[in-house]
Amino acid sequence: MVRRRVALALAVALVSLSAAVLAQETATERDAGRGVLEKIDVLERSLDVPNIVSRLTGPNDSRDRVVARAKELMDKELLTMADDIATHPEIGFEEKRTVQKLTDYLKQHDFDVQIGVAGLPTAFVAKYKRSSGAPTLGVILEYDALRGTRGPFHGDQHSAQGPVGMAAAIAVAEGLSQTQTPGSVVVYGTPGEEIMPPNAKTVMHQAHVFDGADIIVRSHSMSTTSRPRAGFGSCCRNTVGARYTFAGAPAILSAGWNGRNALEAVIHFFENVDSVRSSIRPEALIQGVIVEGGTTPGVVPDRTVADFSIRYPDEVYLQQVVEFVDNAAKAAALSTGTKVKIDHDGKELDGVSVATLNELAFAYLKKFGATNVLPAPGHPEGFEETGSVSRDIPGASIAAQSSTAPHHTYEMDADNLTNVGHRGFTIDAETMAAILFDFATHADYRGAVKKEFDGVKSLFGEYQSALKKAYQTPVVPDPK
Ligand SMILES: [Zn+2]
Incomplete structure (x- = not known):
């Protein structure tokens, strides 16, 4: 039974509902970033990149x-x-x-x-x-x-x-x-x-x-x-790599109530993530694997580990997605009487690209x-x-x-x-x-590259502020 559940959990493929892969490709990002994208266009036109390129790629023996x-x-x-x-x-x-x-x-x-x-x-x-x-x-x-x-x-x-x-x-x-x-x-x-x-x-x-x-x-x-x-x-959406480590207590399987089951916790965690997908924007990619699922069916597993890759086209909304996943883990731990340690141990975020x-x-x-x-x-x-x-x-x-x-x-x-x-x-x-x-x-070419890079980079904060305004979270009142 336990083994079957591990296999099931491992087989759960948590994939996104959308294949949108482009930054500034969601309607929200384009709308929020319109002013910034127009400023980038103005900067690009002022540099006349096609002229720079044709000059540099001409004959040059050295x-x-x-x-x-x-x-x-x-x-x-x-x-x-x-x-x-x-x-x-x-x-x-x-x-x-x-x-x-x-x-x-x-x-x-x-x-x-x-x-x-x-x-x-x-x-x-x-x-x-x-x-x-x-x-x-x-x-x-x-x-x-x-x-x-x-x-x-x-x-x-x-x-x-x-x-x-x-x-x-x-x-x-x-x-x-x-x-x-x-x-x-x-x-x-x-x-x-x-x-x-x-x-x-x-x-x-x-x-x-x-x-x-x-x-x-x-x-x-x-x-x-x-x-x-x-x-x-x-290249591949903004990403947070996260590790979720569940700690339980071991006990003989025939008296499992004397322990706390970390495998049940990690299985709940995956189910919790799946159960809130309709509340998360469809461009999110949330994929997890169980890298430790227990050692023997004879003992209540007291340690399990899941690694997740959590992705969204921009890092502003990504934070909300990460919060959903973290909360899914916390809820799983709470409901199973186990504890969870969360490590956000890696990030891959937007960089700046320049046409020059x-x-x-x-x-x-x-x-x-x-x-x-x-x-x-x-x-x-x-x-x-x-x-x-x-x-x-x-x-x-x-x-x-x-x-x-x-x-x-x-x-x-x-x-x-x-x-x-x-x-x-x-x-x-x-x-x-x-x-x-x-x-x-x-x-002069170095100067053009620097001008473009500094110009684009200086607009990044403005873009993120615009996104923060676009991604309001709903007000949830206290229950009466
Ligand atoms: Zn590679």
Whole structure:
């Protein structure tokens, strides 16, 4: 019986009723944010991004040499390394072999390497020794594999991000050094993108690892070639990762009234969440799994644990959703005589995206031959998933098509080793090298990026205030 109930609870798939995935895509967000979105439009028009892009992507021998060097590194050594990492997958915070490979290569190419930054053993920072001064160009490398029932696998192609980012960083660093152009190149190794806690990038940011970077780029797998529009947003809705730990008291099953059943509590918790869905806006995604459900049917389980991912398109209403889920857990504990501990142990929130970087990257992606190109810009999103770094430092996530399959699949993993993967990774490296080079060598371009980033960022508070007004909670009177 108990076992059957565990199986049932584990099988409860708590999914949203809606597939809306875009920030500022709900009618409420669009209405509340109208004034802010108009101000972003005015800012964009004042920058004349198409003109900037056509100027920078024109003929430029020095840039072409840097791009060619990035391609050469990919062709000669780094695609082989990407294949090797893809076939030796390591899950988040256990990426020791991968970090060794990446940092060895960086050392061979004149980078000073520090492994184990911000208290994370598989996080690292590497600085190029032969160039210095402003601006500081940052490149984020990710390398964790997904956890799967068949073992770790690189179904999100993070295996290639290290080699791609290194090709761009080395090519640009060498180019600046050879031409005695000022500019520093820093590579950040950020572990565990796929799991929290902790949010590695947030932890590293709070430890001031990214301080001083004027721009940060990274690559990521995609089945299309696209770019976000300017504004605030997140790839995958704003998210709170939460852990609910229930404590009961053990007793022999035949006299269960002498104990308090933590398994009954966690099952109630899931039922409570499901029972209030009609009171929650349909764009919410609330998904939970029971990671500890007891050890034996002979004893009343005195400890259970459920992990939840709670998502909403914006972080303002997300707080209300989180409160519903927390209260569902508290109610379950109250009704079963158990206790619950709630940890909100990770957040992924809106970042800032800027057209000056994303449109330039998109133009280079096309120029270098990226495939399956989506003509219209997508919703705004920060260049990294936590929103912490991408709120403070301008950047871009570079994504040429590198697979024909959706994210987090065995098919995308297989594409790591095929032509579509190799071609996409090489174009990513060339594009990253090109935009970093342009950023380092054009002061007016840096000024435009900064103006846009500061302008968009300054409107974020106004947007959130407007949302707070839009999401009023109903007045519930005391019962008489
Ligand atoms: Zn990923």
